[in-house]
Amino acid sequence: MSLRDNAIVAYAETKVMEKSDRDVWVLAGEILEELLDKSGVDKDEIDGLVMAGLTGTGAANPFWAQTTADVLGLELGFCEQVHTGGCSAAGCVARAAAAIDYGMCDVAFLLFADTHVLEDRTDHSHSYRREWTDPYGLMGPPGAFGLLSRRYEALYGLDYRMLGKLAVTQRNHALLNENACDKLRVPITIADYMNSRMIADPIRLLDCVMRADGAAGLLMMSRKRAKEKGLAKCIIPIGYAERTNFKGGQNLVDVTKCGHEICGKKALGDAGLGIKDVASFHPYDDFIIAVMLQFEAFGFCKAGEGVHFIRDHDFSFDGDLPVNTGGGQISAGQAACSSHNLVEAVRQLRGEAGRRQVKNTRNALVTGIGWINYGRNWGSSAALVLVPE
């Protein structure tokens, strides 16, 4: 048994909301209902619950996954909450597969539900922030990405208009995505990007994600079981890797480098793919420059050549390398435990993306970025390669 012996058999997603009008467990219930309806799986077949730990609403409850299982009436052989920040959604796929392989569960419900705008219980106080960045007014992730961007600019030069091009492409995708947050579904231009107000110079407003509420979910089981049940259009994970605290045992690191260098090689290697084989790319996007840094880290281009790579390629859904075809988090809203790029990849590979459907559905590369550590790049990196059955 291995990762690729498992299948994603259904996906579900709510619309992204600026602020949820209903409780997080109502959203969870809607996702469960949609997954059961779409797959024809009986509720009592679900014996695994794998939840992303990237939740503001559940952050203060140490029993979040168990409480959620109780609320939804699920009896489980495997109950798990994955704590790799923005890598959690992709990480849930790998952990669910491992649990199925090991025999801890047969049918896993992957749940990404959060209402961190409506109710945020996040508490960073037991972290480096209280002594080492809060006293200096470093503004969380935008501040850290400001430091990262300025360092990149000093090393390589940085044409911000090319970051603007990425922002515009993602926004155009959100315009085609009914589930994207309505507030963000307005067209922008590169000039709008350049003129958007500075938050943490050189990070502009249109570089940043906007927190939003919503939920998504996946249903997973072994390929064998999916076949026996006659489930069609299954999506198979064929490569996965994650790296937390990249170069954590070093005292001075190049902040323009990240753990995706390692994850990309392993995930693509396990998938038997080269970087030029990637049919669509669904990178985690908390800031626009993170997408460019991932082009470099995965080897789409060399270090320092991200701007040229952006200039030379069309990242639209019908371009030569489709990127974040649902709008990414930056233009759809940072909701559902940051799972939307994963769910979008599943949707695309099933050929169900409607007006924004990509032509090449041979595979999709999904990534995660999680947490911000002190004076480094980011805390966790993940890469997941998906293919249709």
Next chain:
Amino acid sequence: MADNPGGNALNDTLGIKRAIKHFDFSEPYWEGTKQKKLVIQRCKATGKYQHFPRPVSIFTGRRRDIEWCEVSGEGVVFSYTITHRGPPPFRGAEPYAVVSVTLDVGVNFIANIVDCSADELKVGLKVKPYWHPLGDGTHLFMFQPDREAA
């Protein structure tokens, strides 16, 4: 506002009220600041420095390898960001700079910089310590341009 040579003045943030809760394993650092001494962790086994303070050496994983050493606090700007939208205690004090400085002992230290305009602030700028009293006997370590070294 400090007297800023050059254009594009920045707030030096000295008027911000700061109440800092220390981790117990950071106390030797804060003790040092009472005498305006920058005392950071060094690994006895490898001779390397680390910042921020940890309960173990990040190089060996051993608690017993930690020692505290006074360092100069001089260094070179590794990167910086100019904050235009600060967290609540800093709201209204924007724009102000947060710099990451590579100290001469090979660690990066994130702090504010005083007496420095946006025009003067560059990656590679030489800086030296500036100690800001916090009112409880400790000082907040900050940077200022080292114009004599430049």
